[in-house]
Amino acid sequence: DIHMTQSPSSLSASVGDRVTITCRASQNIISYLNWYQQKPGKAPKLLIYAASSLQSGVPSRFSGSRSGTDFTLTISSLQPEDFATYYCQQSHSSWTFGQGTRVEVK
Amino acid sequence: EVQLVQSGAEVKKPGESLKISCKGSGYTFSTYWIAWVRQMPGKGLEWMGVIYPDDSETRYSPSFQGQVTISADKSISTAYLQWSSLKASDTAIHYCARGLTTDPYYFDFWGPGTLVTVSS
Numbered sequence: 642d643i644h645m646t647q648s649p650s651s652l653s654a655s656v657g658d659r660v661t662i663t664c665r666a667s668q669n670i671i672s673y674l675n676w677y678q679q680k681p682g683k684a685p686k687l688l689i690y691a692a693s694s695l696q697s698g699v700p701s702r703f704s705g706s707r708s709g710t711d712f713t714l715t716i717s718s719l720q721p722e723d724f725a726t727y728y729c730q731q732s733h734s735s736w737t738f739g740q741g742t743r744v745e746v747k
Numbered sequence: 748e749v750q751l752v753q754s755g756a757e758v759k760k761p762g763e764s765l766k767i768s769c770k771g772s773g774y775t776f777s778t779y780w781i782a783w784v785r786q787m788p789g790k791g792l793e794w795m796g797v798i799y800p801d802d803s804e805t806r807y808s809p810s811f812q813g814q815v816t817i818s819a820d821k822s823i824s825t826a827y828l829q830w831s832s833l834k835a836s837d838t839a840i841h842y843c844a845r846g847l848t849t850d851p852y853y854f855d856f857w858g859p860g861t862l863v864t865v866s867s
Contacts, residue, residue, distance in 0.1 A: 642809065675853040677792075684842055684857035685784075685792065691851040728792055732852035735806060736782070736794040 643667055643731050647739030653747040660716040662742045664729035667710075673733035674712045676705055679741075680725045688727075689714065719744070749773040751781075751843050751858035758864045759833050766829035767861045769843030776824035777801040780846030782854055783817060783828045787839040797846055798826055833865045 644667040654660050664674065672692040677685040687696045689705035692712055702717045716723055724746055729739040754768040769781060783795040796807040800819040807817070819826040828841060841861050844854035 673851055675851070677854075679792075684859055685844075685854075686857070687853055687855050690853040690855075696855070730792075730794075730853070735808065736797075736846075736852070736854075738784075738792040738794060741791040 643670060643734050643737050645729055645731055645737050645739040647729055647742055649742060650740065651743040651745060653745050654719050655747045656719055656721055658719045658747075660719050660723075660744060662714045662727055662729075662744075664712045664714070664739050665710055666712070666731055666733075669710060670731045670733035672707055673731055674705070674707065675730045675732060676703075676714045677728045677730060678723075678725045679728065685728065716744075749845065749856045751845060751856055753841075753843060753858040753861045756862040756864070758866070761832075761834055761865055761867055763833050763865075764829070764831050765833055765863065766827050767841060767863065768825050768827050769858050770823070770825045771845065772824060774845070777821040778848065780848055780852075781819065781826040782844045782846045783815075783826075784842045784844060784854075785811075785839045786842065786860070787836075792842075795828070795841075799848065800824075800826065833863075835865050835867075837863060838865050839863060 646665045674692045676689040679685040692707040693705045726743045752770045777800040780797040782797045785793045795811040798817045800821040843858040845856040
């Protein structure tokens, strides 16, 4: 099974901050890495797919990148509506989610 | 417009059986995966399994193999998740999601979730 390790588990940030969340795969998943945003009481929403492709309708302040088995989600300037929990997901071999990163108000 | 409509919240006792549903519309239901994802109270997302409604091919996460059954009826664009004997640890929100059958296999539309509460 492929294991996904996400860090940090939570972070505190202010509006306008640059936020970075990292996800490491336990083996090579090429670029089969997706990012989701979940707000309290809501279903997850797809943000980024294939490591760096922005899903239609998602603001351009969200971006993703890959370096080997390490993947990064970056929010360039945090907005009030971005306080949420973010999950990575590998889709190379079945599917596995990371444990999530909660982005909280500082 | 793609939509996944899930059945309503359930309250069950340990040992009881349950089948919840997910009805797709706005797209060709039989040619996308339907995935089931569990979220226990205050916890993260766990992939349970998927079904391809066109031929009912099913894949389960090792963690859920033998614990649940996933099925689908493509004639009514509906997928199901069922338990034969519920446990308190099955208490969770269960989401269905549409999955691409081609590279890169992400889940692009999600249902609102079905809360299952198992308590004596």
